[in-house]
Amino acid sequence: MSIETTTTWVDTFNESLMRTMGQPLALLTHGRGAFVWDENEKEYLDFLAGIAVNSLGHAHPVLVEALTRQVGTLAHVSNYFSTRPQLELAERLKRLTGAGPAGRVYFCNSGAEANEAAFKLARLNSSGPRTKIVALKNSFHGRTMGALALTGKPDMRAPFEPMPAGVVHIDSTIEALEATIDGTVAALFLEPIKGEAGVIDLPAGYLARARELTEQHGVLLILDEIQTGVGRTGRWFNYEYAGILPDAVTIAKGMAGGVPIGSLVTFGWASDLFQRGMHGSTFGGNPLATAAANAVLGEIEDRDLVGNAERRGAQLKERIAALNSPLVSDIRGQGLLIGLGLSEPIALKLAAAAMDAGLIINAANESSIRMAPPLIIRDLEVDAFITRFTAALAAVGYPAAPAPALVVPATTPTTPTDAESAS
Numbered sequence: 001m002s003i004e005t006t007t008t009w010v011d012t013f014n015e016s017l018m019r020t021m022g023q024p025l026a027l028l029t030h031g032r033g034a035f036v037w038d039e040n041e042k043e044y045l046d047f048l049a050g051i052a053v054n055s056l057g058h059a060h061p062v063l064v065e066a067l068t069r070q071v072g073t074l075a076h077v078s079n080y081f082s083t084r085p086q087l088e089l090a091e092r093l094k095r096l097t098g099a100g101p102a103g104r105v106y107f108c109n110s111g112a113e114a115n116e117a118a119f120k121l122a123r124l125n126s127s128g129p130r131t132k133i134v135a136l137k138n139s140f141h142g143r144t145m146g147a148l149a150l151t152g153k154p155d156m157r158a159p160f161e162p163m164p165a166g167v168v169h170i171d172s173t174i175e176a177l178e179a180t181i182d183g184t185v186a187a188l189f190l191e192p193i194k195g196e197a198g199v200i201d202l203p204a205g206y207l208a209r210a211r212e213l214t215e216q217h218g219v220l221l222i223l224d225e226i227q228t229g230v231g232r233t234g235r236w237f238n239y240e241y242a243g244i245l246p247d248a249v250t251i252a253k254g255m256a257g258g259v260p261i262g263s264l265v266t267f268g269w270a271s272d273l274f275q276r277g278m279h280g281s282t283f284g285g286n287p288l289a290t291a292a293a294n295a296v297l298g299e300i301e302d303r304d305l306v307g308n309a310e311r312r313g314a315q316l317k318e319r320i321a322a323l324n325s326p327l328v329s330d331i332r333g334q335g336l337l338i339g340l341g342l343s344e345p346i347a348l349k350l351a352a353a354a355m356d357a358g359l360i361i362n363a364a365n366e367s368s369i370r371m372a373p374p375l376i377i378r379d380l381e382v383d384a385f386i387t388r389f390t391a392a393l394a395a396v397g398y399p400a401a402p403a404p405a406l407v408v409p410a411t412t413p414t415t416p417t418d419a420e421s422a423s
């Protein structure tokens with residue numbers, strides 16, 4: 001394609017889209033599995049998957065079939081009616097989250113909306129001195145006003161003050177948690193791994209301690225698993241690693257393979273807080289989106305893609321570590337939510353070099369790379385990733401330097417005669 005064509009879409013974007021986003025990296029036209037192509041037919045290995053959204057990769061036949069069938073049957077009906085896909089998904093989420101028979105499910109259309117519902121849930125646990133909502137510094141919970149109030153990034157909130165009142169942000173340490181959780185707190189909001197911040201793990205034992213303290217003081221423990229949920233970290237939900245259940249969990253990104261959907265699932269007594277008429281959404285839980293989610297979750301179950309996320313995540317971390325690049329100072333996250341800490345603040349440059357090498361990874365900030373490949377990846381995609389990532393590292397001047405253990409020792413016999421006699 002000519003440069004003129006490229007200029008045209010960039011111009012249109014710059015003239016017509018709201019100035020909320022940076023310049024797009026490419027104009028993508030189609031995808032298949034873990035690969036996508038741009039308008040020049042350049043191929044990319046997609047290790048971001050629409051930010052942990054395309055769980056099954058692109059154009060997965062199971063999702064295509066389910067959506068096609070549902071849109072040709074019944075796409076939307078309003079909240080005055082229920083549908084089979086909606087009921088099936090609610091039951092499935094109660095089972096997969098561990099909420100069980102006492103659980104309840106609210107459907108909406110995005111992560112932010114799920115957290116808005118959770119914020120209202122927290123207000124329903126507010127009475128007398130119990131008014132505070134606690135969240136973490138550097139957390140991300142979405143861009144709408146309630147979700148933004150929860151978000152621990154002052155720069156994001158500043159232009160939109162005043163925020164809904166009552167949210168306090170604390171350091172991500174067990175000491176700060178112990179000093180804050182008491183009878184004045186209505187809810188504690190946590191991301192089990194801070195995705196947007198660059199895939200930052202919580203300290204060891206944090207979730208278990210958070211569960212103890214919140215239970216002791218009547219505080220709702222609300223986990224934002226919008227990015228970590230639905231198998232992404234090698235468990236259906238990340239809190240399984242801690243052996244706990246929350247009072248509520250918000251779910252969105254990976255649930256329907258790219259069809260907008262969000263959900264708030266409540267556990268136990270938290271299921272009795274919302275009453276009729278207190279919340280709602282026109283599109284939320286419609287048969288099209290819920291049929292898509294049933295197809296995606298069914299495929300994840302049938303193919304054990306949760307187990308695949310755990311195994312492929314470990315494999316990727318091992319192979320990245322073995323590259324031994326001086327640029328990669330830290331490997332974070334669980335399963336297929338992987339963060340790389342860089343020894344120099346050149347994440348944008350590295351992500352751009354990766355694009356050149358045919359690899360999509362995300363510069364979450366200047367010294368962190370975030371990766372969230374589709375849960376379907378196999379050896380082929382892992383190998384392609386290592387090849388292209390190695391090229392990107394070399395392009396920014398930090399080539400891989402495989403560990404000496406992998407190099408044939410100098411003392412090893414090298415002549416054919418010696419080698420033969422040794423064997």
Ligand SMILES: *Cc1c(COP(=O)(O)O)cnc(C)c1O
Nearest residue numbers: 110111112140141142224226227
């Ligand atoms: C993406 C994300 C959100 C916001 O979801 P949207 O669908 O963009 O509104 C909230 N919390 C976490 C942890 C996220 O990763």
